[in-house]
Structure formats: C-alpha cells, structure tokens
Amino acid sequence: MIEVRELTKQYRDTVAVRDLSFEVPPGVVTGFLGPNGSGKSTTMRMIMGLDRPDHGSVAINGRAYHDLAHPLREVGALLEAKAIHPGRSAYHHIQYLAETNGISRHRVDEVLDMVGLGDVARRRVGKFSLGMGQRLGIAAALLGDPGVLLFDEPINGLDPEGILWVRNLLKGLAAEGRSVFVSSHLMSEMALTADRLVVIGRGALISEGTVDDFIAETAGTFVRVRGPRLADITGVLEREGANVVAEGDDALAVHGLDAAAIGELAAAARLVLHELSPQTASLEEAFMSLTRDSVEYHGRTTDVPVPTAK
Amino acid sequence: MTTLTIPPTHTSSATAGRSHLLRAEWTKLRTVRSTWWTLFAMAVVTLGVAAIAGATVSHNWHTFNVIQRATFDPTGITLKGLLFSQLIIGVLGVLVMSAEYGTGTIRSTLAATPRRARVLGAKAALVGALALVAGEVLSFGAFLLGQGLLRHPAPHALLSQPGVLRAVVGGGVVIGLLGLLALGIAAIIRHSAGAITTYVGLLLVVPIILQTLPSSFSQPILKFMPFHISDVMTSVVTAGQGSSLSPWAGAGVLALYAAVALGVGGYLLVRRDA
Numbered sequence: 117m118i119e120v121r122e123l124t125k126q127y128r129d130t131v132a133v134r135d136l137s138f139e140v141p142p143g144v145v146t147g148f149l150g151p152n153g154s155g156k157s158t159t160m161r162m163i164m165g166l167d168r169p170d171h172g173s174v175a176i177n178g179r180a181y182h183d184l185a186h187p188l189r190e191v192g193a194l195l196e197a198k199a200i201h202p203g204r205s206a207y208h209h210i211q212y213l214a215e216t217n218g219i220s221r222h223r224v225d226e227v228l229d230m231v232g233l234g235d236v237a238r239r240r241v242g243k244f245s246l247g248m249g250q251r252l253g254i255a256a257a258l259l260g261d262p263g264v265l266l267f268d269e270p271i272n273g274l275d276p277e278g279i280l281w282v283r284n285l286l287k288g289l290a291a292e293g294r295s296v297f298v299s300s301h302l303m304s305e306m307a308l309t310a311d312r313l314v315v316i317g318r319g320a321l322i323s324e325g326t327v328d329d330f331i332a333e334t335a336g337t338f339v340r341v342r343g344p345r346l347a348d349i350t351g352v353l354e355r356e357g358a359n360v361v362a363e364g365d366d367a368l369a370v371h372g373l374d375a376a377a378i379g380e381l382a383a384a385a386r387l388v389l390h391e392l393s394p395q396t397a398s399l400e401e402a403f404m405s406l407t408r409d410s411v412e413y414h415g416r417t418t419d420v421p422v423p424t425a426k
Numbered sequence: 427m428t429t430l431t432i433p434p435t436h437t438s439s440a441t442a443g444r445s446h447l448l449r450a451e452w453t454k455l456r457t458v459r460s461t462w463w464t465l466f467a468m469a470v471v472t473l474g475v476a477a478i479a480g481a482t483v484s485h486n487w488h489t490f491n492v493i494q495r496a497t498f499d500p501t502g503i504t505l506k507g508l509l510f511s512q513l514i515i516g517v518l519g520v521l522v523m524s525a526e527y528g529t530g531t532i533r534s535t536l537a538a539t540p541r542r543a544r545v546l547g548a549k550a551a552l553v554g555a556l557a558l559v560a561g562e563v564l565s566f567g568a569f570l571l572g573q574g575l576l577r578h579p580a581p582h583a584l585l586s587q588p589g590v591l592r593a594v595v596g597g598g599v600v601i602g603l604l605g606l607l608a609l610g611i612a613a614i615i616r617h618s619a620g621a622i623t624t625y626v627g628l629l630l631v632v633p634i635i636l637q638t639l640p641s642s643f644s645q646p647i648l649k650f651m652p653f654h655i656s657d658v659m660t661s662v663v664t665a666g667q668g669s670s671l672s673p674w675a676g677a678g679v680l681a682l683y684a685a686v687a688l689g690v691g692g693y694l695l696v697r698r699d700a
C-alpha cells in the first residue's frame with residue numbers, strides 16, 4: 117500500500133509535481149498515466165525517498181521510506197533502465213543489493229533466473245541490450261520479494277514477447293496480493309494491464325479510479341464528419357460551441373454536438389456532407405482529450421514555430 | 427478506493443538475515459576494473475621510481491658533491507614515487523562515489539539504504555582501509571626495493587635507524603588520508619571529471635599558484651599543502667623547522683582535510699536529491 121499525500125516538488129523554475137494525492141492499494145495493478153514531462157518519474161523518485169518533496173509526504177505500508185529497516189524487502193522499484201555500472205556483472209549488481217538488505221545468495225540466483233538472465237548473469241552489464249537491462253532492473257525490483265512494487269515505463273525497449281511477459285508479470289504480482297504501481301504514457305498499454313488508473317497532467321491529478329470508471333466517464337462519443345467544404349463546416353459548428361478536431365485531411369472529429377444537430381446545422385448552411393457517423397472514442401483518444409490542456413510538449417505539424425520572447 | 431485486503435504474505439526464507447553494508451560496498455568496489463587498474467598503476471609507478479632512484483643514485487654517487495652527500499636521504503629518495511600514487515589514489519577515491527552518479531547506480535544504492543550517511547560511512551571505511559593497506563604495502567615495498575638497489579659507496583637506510591620507520595609508515599598513511607579526501611570531494615562534486623580535476627588542482631595547481639605570489643604571503647601557507655606535508659612525512663632528513671609542519675602534525679592536517687570534505691559531502695548527500 118502506497119499513500120501519497122499532497123506531494124509538491126519544484127525544480128528551479130518548473131513545478132514538476134503539484135499537490136498530488138492518491139493511493140496504490142494492494143491486490144491490483146495501478147497504472148500511472150500522464151504525457152511526457154507530467155511528473156511521473158519525479159513522483160516515483162519521491163516515493164522511493166530519492167528526491168525530497170517540497171511539501172507533502174508518502175507512506176509505504178504506513179511508514180516513511182526512510183524508516184524502513186530493510187526497504188528492499190518491502191518496496192522494489194525499476195526506475196531507470198540500465199542505471200547500472202556497465203563494468204559490473206549482472207550477478208554482482210544484484211549481489212550487492214542483496215547484501216545491503218540481508219537477502220540470501222540463493223535469492224540472487226533465483227531472481228536472475230526468473231527474469232531469464234541466468235545464463236548471462238556473469239557478463240558485464242555494458243554488453244547488455246536495452247531489453248536485458250530492463251530485465252535486470254526488474255530482477256532488482258523483485259529481489260527482496262517486496263509487497264510494494266514500482267515500475268517506471270517497464271516496457272520501454274522490450275520486444276512484443278517481452279511486453280507480454282511484463283504484462284503477465286505485473287498482473288501475477290498483483291494477484292499475489294502486492295501493490296503494483298506502473299507508469300506509462302500509453303493508455304492502450306494501461307488498458308490491458310491496469311485495474312486502476314492515476315492520471316496526471318503537468319504534475320497535478322486529473323483522475324483517479326478504476327479503469328472501467330475511467331472509460332465510462334471520459335471515453336465519450338464524437339461524430340465523424342466528411343464533406344467537400346470542411347473549413348466552412350468547421351466554422352459553422354464551432355460557432356455553435358462544438359469542439360472540432362481535424363482527422364487527417366478529409367474528416368473532422370466533432371465533440372459536443374450530436375449527429376442530428378450537426379446534420380441540421382449543415383443543411384441550414386447549405387453545406388454538403390459525405391459522412392456523418394457517431395463514433396466511440398478509444399481509450400487512447402479519451403486520455404488525449406483529458407490531458408490535452410495539460411500536455412507540456414506539443415508536437416507541431418503544421419504551424420511554423422514562432423520564436424518566443426523570454 | 428477498493429476494499430481489497432489481501433495481506434502481503436511474502437516472508438520467504440530468502441529474505442532473512444542482517445544487512446551488511448560494508449560487505450555490499452566491498453562487493454561494489456572489487457567488482458569494477460577501475461579499482462584494480464588504479465592499484466596496479468600505483469604499484470608500477472611507486473616501485474618503478476624506487477628502483478630507478480636506487481639504481482641511478484648508486485651509479486652517480488661519485489658525481490655527488492659534499493653537501494649532496496651530507497644531505498642525502500636514502501629513505502626519502504626511494505619513496506618519491508608515492509607522489510604519483512597520491513594522485514592515482516585520488517582517482518580511486520573519487521570514482522567510488524562519482525561512478526555511482528555517472529551510471530545511475532546511486533539511486534539503487536540509496537533506495538536500498540535510505541540512511542545515506544551510513545552509505546558514505548561504509549564507503550569511507552573501505553576506501554580508507556584499502557588505500558592505507560595499499561599505501562603501506564607500496565611504501566614498504568618501495569623502501570625495501572630501493573635500499574636493496576643502493577650500492578656501496580652510496581649509503582642505504584635501515585628501518586631501525588631513527589626516523590626511517592616513521593617515514594615509511596607515513597608514506598602509507600598519506601595515501602590512506604588522501605583517498606578519503608578524494609572520496610569527500612566526490613561526494614560534494616558528484617561528477618568524475620570535476621571531482622578529479624578539483625583533487626588534482628588542490629594537490630598540484632594550488633602550490634604552483636602560491637609559488638608565484640610573494641613568499642611572505644605564500645610561505646606560511648605552503649607548509650599546509652598536501653604535497654609539502656607528504657614530502658615531510660616521507661623524509662628522514664627534514665628541512666628547516668619553521669617552514670614545515672612536523673610529520674605527525676602534517677598527518678593531522680591531512681586528516682582534518684579529509685574529515686572536512688567527508689563532513690560537507692555527507693551533509694550534502696543527505697540533503698540533496700539523488
């Protein structure tokens with residue numbers, strides 16, 4: 117069980133995390149979702165006692181991280197892939213971690229076998245692929261057989277087989293009664309893995325609850341519109357308060373008006389429509405619409421970037 | 427939130443036992459090649475200089491004038507190679523800390539041991555012990571090798587002569603204390619290149635700058651410079667009293683430097699984000 121209370125963290129001129137509170141209960145996978153730069157990694161570092169919050173606190177099984185006598189036996193984390201000395205062997209990396217928390221040698225071999233690195237454990241980590249590094253990080257997280265587990269983007273760099281493996285691992289860990297907290301910026305991945313979701317944008321909480329609730333609340337419908345004069349149609353619909361997003365060159369996604377209203381408005385303006393079809397947004401789209409206003413780094417596709425005065 | 431209350435039942439026999447921070451830090455220290463390379467480099471230069479010094483002095487003794495012969499220090503000359511080892515041990519001491527930041531291992535380390543001062547304490551105990559042992563082995567090795575090569579009529583020293591044992595032991599002590607100073611500097615600066623530059627700057631560059639200043643200003647400061655102190659500590663024939671600290675006072679000053687660097691480094695380690 118992780119309880120995050122009113123966490124705030126500021127780096128020089130960026131507020132990375134803002135008054136963030138949520139819980140990671142045992143027995144389920146809690147997905148931690150947010151666009152790039154929204155503060156997921158920062159939050160995880162604060163949970164692990166690595167970064168000091170400016171305000172707020174974190175309790176792990178009711179206690180502060182700093183007060184855990186053998187933290188690895190209670191919390192395991194994969195924070196960054198390959199944050200390991202490249203000259204040291206996988207075995208020695210896990211061995212020293214085991215020694216810090218009084219964990220047996222037997223367990224070192226066990227977790228290395230568990231993640232499929234048993235045969236290469238004596239090789240230097242510098243020679244590992246990204247996926248092998250990720251597996252080694254997972255071995256380190258599992259080492260102390262902890263009841264609380266954190267994974268920051270664990271599927272980064274994994275092939276499809278590896279992704280499936282991680283997905284099943286996370287579900288299996290939760291099914292054993294552990295609290296599993298996993299970050300991603302891919303809603304589709306979370307839909308397959310997580311039972312609960314904590315969604316943040318610009319460091320602040322946007323939504324917390326079960327994945328099913330999230331879908332019911334946010335995966336609203338929109339209407340796809342095609343026609344020869346899309347620009348004019350856009351103008352008409354926006355005047356009526358609709359939120360219109362271009363879908364490629366020849367279609368519009370219209371939020372906030374139903375198909376009947378759109379059809380009537382188009383008819384009144386004497387605009388021809390080639391398609392008028394209600395759609396259900398995918399989870400990915402729901403997530404994007406939810407976090408659109410809080411995305412830190414928008415990719416520009418059409419506009420020429422305007423130099424900003426500082 | 428949900429009302430799942432499955433108790434975490436993960437108390438396998440795999441996770442029973444006491445933590446051994448020193449053993450863990452030793453595992454880290456011995457499982458990277460840089461540790462052994464730096465020790466190997468120290469052995470090569472320290473013993474190499476001793477061998478060259480012993481052989482060339484024996485060969486050139488007949489060219490020495492009266493004053494040179496009178497002030498000749500067979501102990502000090504064979505320990506000169508330790509000056510290089512003092513630089514190299516700095517690399518070892520720095521890397522023990524800075525390599526963790528460079529590779530990101532520090533996050534694993536501090537997550538495993540959130541009592542950060544203990545982490546630095548364990549590192550200091552190991553670096554101090556390893557540097558002291560390596561320093562003593564090399565100091566005695568260089569002394570014995572050098573004396574063995576000093577041929578009549580050049581005089582050679584015996585450990586039983588006054589001041590000789592003190593100088594040879596002192597050579598190892600200097601290495602041990604400078605290893606700790608380097609570790610402390612790395613805990614403050616955290617980057618390998620920056621910390622090594624700072625360490626070398628303190629040992630080599632500061633004295634050079636001081637020497638360009640008026641001697642009335644630089645003279646009282648020079649005797650506190652690590653190289654100057656180590657020179658006194660590894661010599662039997664000491665220069666004029668006022669311009670140098672006594673060997674053991676010098677050791678105390680070096681210990682103070684190391685303690686200050688480790689103290690500041692430890693404070694920052696506890697305060698700063700990892």
Ligand SMILES: Nc1ncnc2c1ncn2[C@@H]1O[C@H](COP(=O)(O)OP(=O)(O)OP(=O)(O)O)[C@@H](O)[C@H]1O
Pocket residue numbers: 127128130131132150151152153154155156157158159301
């Ligand atoms: N150590 C740091 N110093 C300064 N700024 C930081 C630091 N760490 C994070 N930030 C800033 O804080 C914000 C949140 O970063 P963070 O890495 O937590 O986001 P994230 O959600 O993990 O993003 P991503 O999905 O790209 O991994 C960003 O604006 C980032 O630039």
Ligand SMILES: [Mg+2]
Pocket residue numbers: 156157158268
């Ligand atoms: Mg991140």
